Amino acid sequence: MDFLPPDITAYADAYTSPESELLCRLNRNTHAHIMAPRMLSGHIQGRFLSMISWMIRPHRILEIGTYTGYSALCLAEGLADNGKLITIDHNEELEDFARSYWRQSPLNEKIDFQLGMAANILPTLNETFDLVFIDADKRNMSTYFDLIIDKLRPGGFILVDNVLWSGKIVESIKPSDSDTLAVLAFNQKVHDDPRVENVLLPVRDGIMMLRKRN
Numbered sequence: 001m002d003f004l005p006p007d008i009t010a011y012a013d014a015y016t017s018p019e020s021e022l023l024c025r026l027n028r029n030t031h032a033h034i035m036a037p038r039m040l041s042g043h044i045q046g047r048f049l050s051m052i053s054w055m056i057r058p059h060r061i062l063e064i065g066t067y068t069g070y071s072a073l074c075l076a077e078g079l080a081d082n083g084k085l086i087t088i089d090h091n092e093e094l095e096d097f098a099r100s101y102w103r104q105s106p107l108n109e110k111i112d113f114q115l116g117m118a119a120n121i122l123p124t125l126n127e128t129f130d131l132v133f134i135d136a137d138k139r140n141m142s143t144y145f146d147l148i149i150d151k152l153r154p155g156g157f158i159l160v161d162n163v164l165w166s167g168k169i170v171e172s173i174k175p176s177d178s179d180t181l182a183v184l185a186f187n188q189k190v191h192d193d194p195r196v197e198n199v200l201l202p203v204r205d206g207i208m209m210l211r212k213r214n
């Protein structure tokens with residue numbers, strides 16, 4: 001979902017550094033061959049994730065929701081020399097597709113893919129993360145936040161995608177719309193949590209940026 005008029009989006013696209021040739025092919029082939037390609041972060045959000053990663057130079061990044069591996073490659077660009085990105089997805093059908101693109105990048109050796117349900121894998125991770133990107137099922141946003149906040153270093157950052165949920169967060173909600181209710185509950189929860197500072201960026205479908213207080 002894009003909230004900006006198409007010509008403004010096109011202008012922002014034109015004045016954002018281009019994707020690498022590899023990311024461009026991954027983006028195109030995801031749209032050509034994979035279900036629900038709207039889930040892929042895309043050009044501007046991908047460059048944003050890369051820029052944030054370069055600003056932090058993280059040693060450990062956690063991504064929840066790999067899909068075809070586009071955002072993993074973007075986030076991995078800014079990793080410190082000996083850094084590692086762990087990315088989790090439960091869809092085994094996408095693993096080979098994602099890996100086939102990672103293998104074409106020198107960043108491949110820094111990407112650790114873990115197949116399974118995120119809520120099961122997160123408690124098993126013995127790492128301290130500098131940067132976390134939450135981009136999986138919206139119903140579990142709050143669960144993922146609870147499971148990773150103690151694994152995030154003080155001063156570390158969490159980015160959460162789709163927090164504007166195509167604008168549904170300001171519309172009247174059916175009691176059965178559990179995804180929208182979950183996004184609303186998550187936004188309220190982190191806004192009220194004294195352990196974090198938050199900025200809701202209206203980029204694409206909305207990105208919540210959180211910084212864990214020292």
Ligand SMILES: C[S@@+](CC[C@H](N)C(=O)[O-])C[C@H]1O[C@@H](n2cnc3c(N)ncnc32)[C@H](O)[C@@H]1O
Nearest residue numbers: 039040041065067071089090091117118136137
């Ligand atoms: C929006 S896509 C991720 C897009 C990717 N981050 C990108 O920007 O290119 C969400 C992904 O989360 C995965 N997912 C959904 N629920 C999950 C769960 N409970 N555990 C692990 N992965 C899950 C889906 O299989 C899907 O590939």
